[in-house]
Amino acid sequence: MIFVLTIIAFLTLATAAVALALRNLIHSALLLTVSWSGIAAFYLWAGAEFVAFAQILIYVGAISMVVLFAVLLTRRSRDDFAIAPESVGRAVSALIAGGAVLGVLFGAVVSTRLPDPPTSAPVVTVRRLGLQLMSPHAAALLVVGALLTVALLGAVVLAATARRDATEDAG
Amino acid sequence: MLQMTLALSASACRSLLAGASYLVELAKAWRPAASSDSLLERAPVMLRDAVTGFLPEPWRWFANSLIAIVAILAVFGLLFAYLTLAERKILGRIQNRPGPNRTGWFGLLQPFADGVKALTKEDIVPANADRVLHFLAPVALVALSLLGFAVIPFGRQLVPIELNAAVLYFFAAGAATELAVFMAGWASHNKYSLLAAMRALAQLISYELPLLLSFVPVVMLAGTLSTTEIVAAQGGWKWGFIPHWYVLTPWGFAGFAIFMVAALAESNRSPFDLPEAESELIAGHLTEYSGFKYALFFMAEYFGMCALSGMAVTLFLGGWQAPLPFLEFIPSYAWFAAKLLALLLGFIWIRATFPRLRMDQLTRLAWKFLVPLALINLGTAAFWSLTHDWAGPLQLARWGVAAVLVVGPFVIMGRTLSAGVAPRKYRYA
Numbered sequence: 001m002i003f004v005l006t007i008i009a010f011l012t013l014a015t016a017a018v019a020l021a022l023r024n025l026i027h028s029a030l031l032l033t034v035s036w037s038g039i040a041a042f043y044l045w046a047g048a049e050f051v052a053f054a055q056i057l058i059y060v061g062a063i064s065m066v067v068l069f070a071v072l073l074t075r076r077s078r079d080d081f082a083i084a085p086e087s088v089g090r091a092v093s094a095l096i097a098g099g100a101v102l103g104v105l106f107g108a109v110v111s112t113r114l115p116d117p118p119t120s121a122p123v124v125t126v127r128r129l130g131l132q133l134m135s136p137h138a139a140a141l142l143v144v145g146a147l148l149t150v151a152l153l154g155a156v157v158l159a160a161t162a163r164r165d166a167t168e169d170a171g
Numbered sequence: 172m173l174q175m176t177l178a179l180s181a182s183a184c185r186s187l188l189a190g191a192s193y194l195v196e197l198a199k200a201w202r203p204a205a206s207s208d209s210l211l212e213r214a215p216v217m218l219r220d221a222v223t224g225f226l227p228e229p230w231r232w233f234a235n236s237l238i239a240i241v242a243i244l245a246v247f248g249l250l251f252a253y254l255t256l257a258e259r260k261i262l263g264r265i266q267n268r269p270g271p272n273r274t275g276w277f278g279l280l281q282p283f284a285d286g287v288k289a290l291t292k293e294d295i296v297p298a299n300a301d302r303v304l305h306f307l308a309p310v311a312l313v314a315l316s317l318l319g320f321a322v323i324p325f326g327r328q329l330v331p332i333e334l335n336a337a338v339l340y341f342f343a344a345g346a347a348t349e350l351a352v353f354m355a356g357w358a359s360h361n362k363y364s365l366l367a368a369m370r371a372l373a374q375l376i377s378y379e380l381p382l383l384l385s386f387v388p389v390v391m392l393a394g395t396l397s398t399t400e401i402v403a404a405q406g407g408w409k410w411g412f413i414p415h416w417y418v419l420t421p422w423g424f425a426g427f428a429i430f431m432v433a434a435l436a437e438s439n440r441s442p443f444d445l446p447e448a449e450s451e452l453i454a455g456h457l458t459e460y461s462g463f464k465y466a467l468f469f470m471a472e473y474f475g476m477c478a479l480s481g482m483a484v485t486l487f488l489g490g491w492q493a494p495l496p497f498l499e500f501i502p503s504y505a506w507f508a509a510k511l512l513a514l515l516l517g518f519i520w521i522r523a524t525f526p527r528l529r530m531d532q533l534t535r536l537a538w539k540f541l542v543p544l545a546l547i548n549l550g551t552a553a554f555w556s557l558t559h560d561w562a563g564p565l566q567l568a569r570w571g572v573a574a575v576l577v578v579g580p581f582v583i584m585g586r587t588l589s590a591g592v593a594p595r596k597y598r599y600a
Contacts, residue, residue: 026357030304033350050396053339061346065376068353072369124335126396 012038252282292462304358312351319478326504359459367455371446384545388552402490421573
């Protein structure tokens with residue numbers, strides 16, 4: 001079992017690392033979807049079928065599309081950077097952003113007190129899952145929903161401004 | 172010499188004995204089940220056990236899975252081949268021409284001639300194309316569209332994999348095919364391909380929503396995501412002749428209709444075949460594909476169509492259940508096949524009948540009509556579920572309210588769907 005977990009972890013981390021290193025944004029996005037599928041494989045390994053398939057449905061089916069659309073709609077040319085690449089400013093901002101995310105995640109993981117694992121795997125019915133999602137975890141569900149809506153609206157705004165530029169050029 | 176023959180005959184005897192005892196075990200194995208199922212019903216499973224029975228236990232599972240995979244590939248591969256022929260023949264008859272009839276009797280060998288043609292054609296890759304993605308796109312598409320077959324119960328005992336979250340698995344596998352379409356369009360390094368791929372993605376994402384929303388009532392009422400349990404929940408007959416299929420309830424009928432429209436769009440079938448759009452975008456994301464890769468795209472399209480139809484049969488049409496009690500002697504997989512073929516013929520008939528939608532009509536139909544209807548249908552199903560203990564005259568009220576909830580929004584929204592936007596004036600045409 002640990003052997004399988006090692007393979008899954010290696011694939012997930014390796015594809016993510018290669019995605020970071022690649023210059024071609026589309027290749028990076030496609031590799032990221034492989035990485036997300038690796039996370040789904042980890043959930044499957046852990047016996048959480050529902051979460052695994054939900055992960056694939058949402059990340060591989062929807063988030064990857066958002067990423068690809070964002071890449072295609074926003075990037076006009078190869079030299080269109082807000083901050084010059086390979087500059088100190090870019091390195092510093094990357095370090096600050098990455099460090100902040102790492103700090104928040106690390107703090108959350110360390111401070112969470114996990115309940116003792118049950119001796120036998122619980123039988124999860126759809127009804128119980130729905131009740132769990134709708135009562136104790138309703139806030140998380142709503143936050144995720146709001147986040148995705150904002151992302152969608154952002155994509156629409158970006159696409160709409162791009163189109164106005166194009167018509168002005170044509171006129 | 173004598174010793175050798177003795178040893179040989181001894182080993183032959185031993186293997187014979189082993190074979191005989193194996194046969195006896197097989198005979199024992201099928202006796203207890205005989206009381207519940209007919210011989211034909213168990214024939215496929217018995218055949219499989221006869222082949223894999225001699226393997227040790229840990230390997231038997233592996234061999235059984237392999238056999239299931241080979242069977243699915245063979246059955247649906249052949250179905251794909253003859254579906255193309257049936258489609259061409261039926262389209263031909265509807266258009267008052269004979270269709271292909273030169274190859275074999277009634278054109279029966281036409282699919283194989285087409286296969287040889289596709290295999291021997293030159294495989295052209297554009298000079299500027301992203302070669303790896305250009306190659307991966309059709310492969311990924313076919314592989315992902317085959318995944319869905321794994322959870323469909325083809326018969327009482329013919330379920331390739333039993334998963335607790337089978338329905339979710341099916342649609343997760345289907346959602347991943349969008350990536351392959353994007354890969355095909357982007358890797359071709361052709362503006363028509365990229366434009367068409369974006370259009371195809373817009374269509375696939377738009378119709379994903381009603382597709383997913385339309386089966387939620389089924390999950391709600393059956394209380395499970397497992398396909399076998401959903402089929403089992405539709406077993407039995409009311410008054411001995413009305414089957415408990417979900418399509419025969421108001422919310423089930425609406426869900427089935429929405430599911431089939433969305434399935435048409437998801438599998439790029441006419442009247443939603445804009446992604447291909449021969450006349451506007453020169454075959455869309457398929458422009459730069461030729462030969463066998465082109466054929467693979469069509470194979471994936473037909474596999475997707477078969478898988479979605481199979482899911483529709485499972486979710487709404489009672490799966491492998493017989494429509495009437497006295498028809499149960501016909502094996503369950505035959506009923507499944509009959510329902511599947513009926514739906515596929517419906518797909519072909521629709522293709523021959525309806526004109527293609529325009530892009531704005533397509534998205535409007537999804538977002539302003541199907542999604543609200545599916546959401547209202549969710550409410551109808553909740554009402555149906557809450558009133559399951561109403562009896563007598565209240566039963567009539569239950570049907571009446573549910574029917575109004577289904578038909579009312581359909582009529583109102585259908586009337587106002589094109590208000591203000593149609594008929595459209597063509598200034599440049």
